Amino acid sequence: MVLVRPQLGENIGKAARAMANFGLREMRLVTPRDGWPNPSAGPAAAGADLILDTAKVYESTADAVADCAHVFATTVRKRGVTKPVLTPEEAADAVHGEPGKSAILFGPERSGLETEDVALARTIVTVPIDPEFGSLNLAQAVILCAYEWSKRKGLAQPPKEDLLPPGPQDELDGLIAHLERMLEPKGYFLPETRAEATRRTLRGVLTKPGWNHLELRTLRGVLSSLERQPRD
Amino acid sequence: MVLVRPQLGENIGKAARAMANFGLREMRLVTPRDGWPNPSAGPAAAGADLILDTAKVYESTADAVADCAHVFATTVRKRGVTKPVLTPEEAADAVHGEPGKSAILFGPERSGLETEDVALARTIVTVPIDPEFGSLNLAQAVILCAYEWSKRKGLAQPPKEDLLPPGPQDELDGLIAHLERMLEPKGYFLPETRAEATRRTLRGVLTKPGWNHLELRTLRGVLSSLERQPRD
Incomplete structure (x- = not known):
């Protein structure tokens, strides 16, 4: 889970809590607005301190995903991008079905991911929400992806044998x-x-x-x- | 979605926001601790005011579900109850698969549902979380159930981009x-x-x-x- 330019420490904490509930441990942060560590994150994490303590901070999104074979970008709006669009459920299948490390990018609270961040990804993940409301916050997006990931984890398919994963x-x-x-x-x-x-x-x-x-x-x-x- | 004795107005607002994202409109409240309406709810609802404005308040959980054919009780811990236990996904299937109105009960933030509330339900819903962490808050439980409900509703899938086929x-x-x-x-x-x-x-x-x-x-x-x- 890669939080790109997150604004509030509280939301980073909530995202950690969401991850912890579903057995995810590795959080990466790209230039959090208020620096890192952030004292507001801990209380919101409700005990998921290990995730915050081991979160790594990167200078750019490209650095944060440099060792990842699969990069997914979460976006709410449809964009003029010609990349496959998956639901969190389908993305979870993809993460478990392919060999190699996967990263899911989440944009800043207000604005979401920039076009350049999305460009790093091969696949878009869109949570299917009511288009008339459409106000999913950062921690909510994280928890839905984490939840789907953990659902699929039990029945993880054996990795495909001879296909090499995408290079880092x-x-x-x-x-x-x-x-x-x-x-x-x-x-x-x-x-x-x-x-x-x-x-x-x-x-x-x-x-x-x-x-x-x-x-x-x-x-x-x-x-x-x-x-x-x-x-x- | 029935919030039983919710404590903080903010959490009621967040639950409304979670519902709105997934096209759910009807919220019921059983004796909210700080009365109703609650001024803290609105800001947390991020625009889901319609849900708050039309939320109905009941004196007891039994009153709140009186007109419902199917009552589900969400619990995190396993309890000594002999009722079927479903995941949110299976519960969503059940809600859509059966005729009649369904209610999903969510307990107060700290303590969860009381035994008497659970007794009203025919079915238990448990979100499968990491037993070593296990700290799902009210709005998170609501959003996961709402999300599964909406997935099954068919509302939901993001339109598949018509990706261009490979060139000749x-x-x-x-x-x-x-x-x-x-x-x-x-x-x-x-x-x-x-x-x-x-x-x-x-x-x-x-x-x-x-x-x-x-x-x-x-x-x-x-x-x-x-x-x-x-x-x-």
Whole structure:
């Protein structure tokens, strides 16, 4: 469970409590607004202190998920993203069904995840709520995902045998950065006003496959070859 | 949803918010400790005022469920009662599967339901939580039951994005051929004895994603850019 830029310590505590109820132990925090540790978190955790004490803090969302094979982004609203959208139930199936570490990203209380955070994920998780109300808070989103995770835990499918899990997120980031370095001098990201959207599109296309570490290595080799001078 | 002797107005508000998110509208209160209406409830309801405004107050749990065909009692601990015990999921199935009105009873924050309240119910609902932690608050219990109810209702599933299907095979072949043309002069397929296996690996990596025609077009653009002379 990765809380991205959470605002109130109290909500971090509540999220920890929600996790503890369902046997989840590992919390990661990306630049919590009021720093960390936060004295408001403890009382709200209702005894889930171990989770708070061992929570790790990261400078960026990318850092927080660098060692994860599967990254899920929770969003309430539908977005113009072309990624598969799962319910918490389906996401729990996916987490248990695949080998490799999974991260679920939760955005800040008010605003939710930014587009760049969502871009890191291969899959969207949306809690199906009443569209006419639609006010799910952070700890509620966490508890529903944790609850579904724990329901599926009992009947966890055996991991699929020979499929390698997607490579760790930092290897994917390495590939994307490599390609961007090559494209930059070619003017691929011009005009400047479109650069960010273009980068996001490119990331989306390369995130979708879920390449394993061998495949990522192959592609790094392809890029290195393309940079080479022609043989003659 | 019947809150039996709830203590804090704030928790009544949170329970209303939880219900509203999942399309539940009817809340009943049995002798709330601090009377009703309670000014602390509104702010915690985050807009679910309609539920609070129409909540009915009863003198006893028996009165509150008098018109209900099915009464469920939520408890965390197992009790010495000989009633069927369901998960929230199974309870939701039961609610939807049976004709007649259903009530789910939730006890006071600290103590939970009394034996007499439980006695009114035909069925127990227990949220399966980690026995070593076990600290689910009132609003959390309500939201999990509301969530399961709404899942079964069919209201709920987020609309499946119509994800574009993979592009036609000849577009994928075009991409692969384009990349191979670029790699050939760089010696990527040498030594010759390994060339066929290398081509197969490359094709495998690029086939796995199932890119749609927009994504394939993006990647053709990437390759064309890489072939360009640098801008200066």
